[in-house]
Amino acid sequence: MDHIDELLTRGVAEVLVEADLRRKLAGSRPLRLKQGFDPTKPDMHIGHAVGLRKLRKFQDLGHQVVLIVGDWTAQIGDPSGRDETRPRLTADVVRQNAETYMQQFFKVVDRDRTEVRWQSEWFGTFDLEKALNLAGRFTLAQMLAHETFRKRYEEGGKLTILELMYPMLQGYDSVMVTPDVEFGGTDQKFNNLAGRELMDQMSMVPQDILLVPLIPGTDGRKMGKTFNNTVDILMPPFEMYSKVLSMSDDVLPLYFEVLTDVPLAEVAEIRQAIAAGSANPMEFKMRLAREVVAQFHSPADAPAAEAEWIKRFREREIPEDIPEHAISAPASIVDIMVDSKLAASKSEARRLIDGGGVRVDGEKVAGYDLLLSPGKPAVVQVGRRKFVRVRGA
């Protein structure tokens, strides 16, 4: 597979207009790659990294990223895919969010080949004349071609004129920074096309558009906070490693494709092996988890996180042959420890709990008032080696 082919297809959902972009790439001039973001929510997850990795691949070929900090559009909030008008953010919150965003952005993207531009550079002095001029360049019919807008309007949801202006403001950024190609998730297609349209109206060479897919979360559902299925870029190495391991087998090959540099032929083998059941997926997951940690932290962090995970995993392993302790009514953890000889006295039991050395089913016990009940068997562990299985009498 040709290098440019892989650049334009691996982890890429759509390119508009591909022939034009290929022509631009064939030239000797470094291209300007626009990536905008709205600092509305500062937390990025590895889903966002798919696009950042793509930017980085372009940078490695000598191209230049232009990062637009959407400090104005953030105050509106991108309506794309949203059922409701967002509450507007204050300038202060936006600034803080932007800082956090960039801290994450530059874990993947090369800061030296990035030009950072804040929208306030042009929108801070934008007057009504200019705003009206912009609003006169788009028709309502064009805006209602946006599925988000059309659905919201047709289903009677609140859709303000302000929100209709979002795509044109984002599009105007392109007029200001003259990109060769704008990068975005597939949900940004409409906004990116507005930029293309505006550049065209103003007799500029219109930007091409490279859209990356929105990947599913670790459980296969849409990646997002709601489902607790994200791997966040700012997670510490061990947490990140464990979170990647928690992924369902289904998403494993896709993650390899869009989040690593593992050759595509090898990714195909992994896909096949999992489908055929000829390999233990855990082995691949651990490899992926190492790749991810190495990327967002450092190569040295990967084996360290893995070693820590293995150690903790082993610690939590329960021997098969352990003493049992029967209870006939709910009893406190302290009473159970004394009755089952895990502690010599209630005060020793409390000391052990305070010291963090007591676990129930692998989870640390945080207080004395935990009750265990006869209907729900559980394993109580003190330190590394002492176990008791609690069950109904």
Added chain:
Amino acid sequence: MDHIDELLTRGVAEVLVEADLRRKLAGSRPLRLKQGFDPTKPDMHIGHAVGLRKLRKFQDLGHQVVLIVGDWTAQIGDPSGRDETRPRLTADVVRQNAETYMQQFFKVVDRDRTEVRWQSEWFGTFDLEKALNLAGRFTLAQMLAHETFRKRYEEGGKLTILELMYPMLQGYDSVMVTPDVEFGGTDQKFNNLAGRELMDQMSMVPQDILLVPLIPGTDGRKMGKTFNNTVDILMPPFEMYSKVLSMSDDVLPLYFEVLTDVPLAEVAEIRQAIAAGSANPMEFKMRLAREVVAQFHSPADAPAAEAEWIKRFREREIPEDIPEHAISAPASIVDIMVDSKLAASKSEARRLIDGGGVRVDGEKVAGYDLLLSPGKPAVVQVGRRKFVRVRGA
């Protein structure tokens, strides 16, 4: 009929909210009467005067007019009732139009009780933040409740986001000048309601709205340049007088009601007399024409215009017994004049035409190439006394 009743009904299409406006009128505080205009087309006709007369009646009770010069909205052009996006006007044209407009406005409205405010006072320093804030206060559903917008959108006409912003800009004027009541034609209801809505959103006492009817032109169709049926406020006395006389009988009673102070009881009598055919409408038309000229010029101009009209009318009267001239094919005015002995030669005929002394059916002949045809009898007149009736052979 009570004085306030007549104020709120004669020449009034609708009052919103009438009870509130009556309460305001019952107080001792002079009310602020907002009248906005877009200096897009400077020519006003007597249809516009219906509203100006109403403002004047309020002024005569001690109230204050606030005239908004829509130098910003004019650049957009009111989309109300328009099938197409208007071309945008330059600031210079807008300023010139505004001057011409005010020259006409103050023929009816008392300049001493008028505060003139230009939109540029607030929109000249309006920034994007404010524009977005305004755009966030209205939903698309609200805007598409405007028949003009809805029809244009549903029928696939061009409707820009800029046009959707027109009503809010006009509405914002009200926030700036805090009127008690806004005046407008019935086609302004949507825009005026936007002002009411905005004032309400900003916790101000919302303006009431007084809408005046759009009256038909002299021929009974919609008054407008297209139909050549307007009586323009800047017409000289004689032209204005003649134009009023050209009106159809149908509109006569309405004109008396909305354009004169003739008591309503008398207007009812006129309406009845015309309906019953018991009076010659021409007598009433002459009275109306005098009233109109006196209003827009001066009381002395009215009889002068009438005297001039009578003189010219008599001049153009055609004697009953005039020579006939038969033609069997279309012939030029020059040939006909020679053949019928109205001129001694073609060159004399041409001289007479150049001198402006030749008329066909009362209309001055402008060039030599006018053709008369056998199928359409016509009276050719040279000077005051020489006539020939041309007919088919």
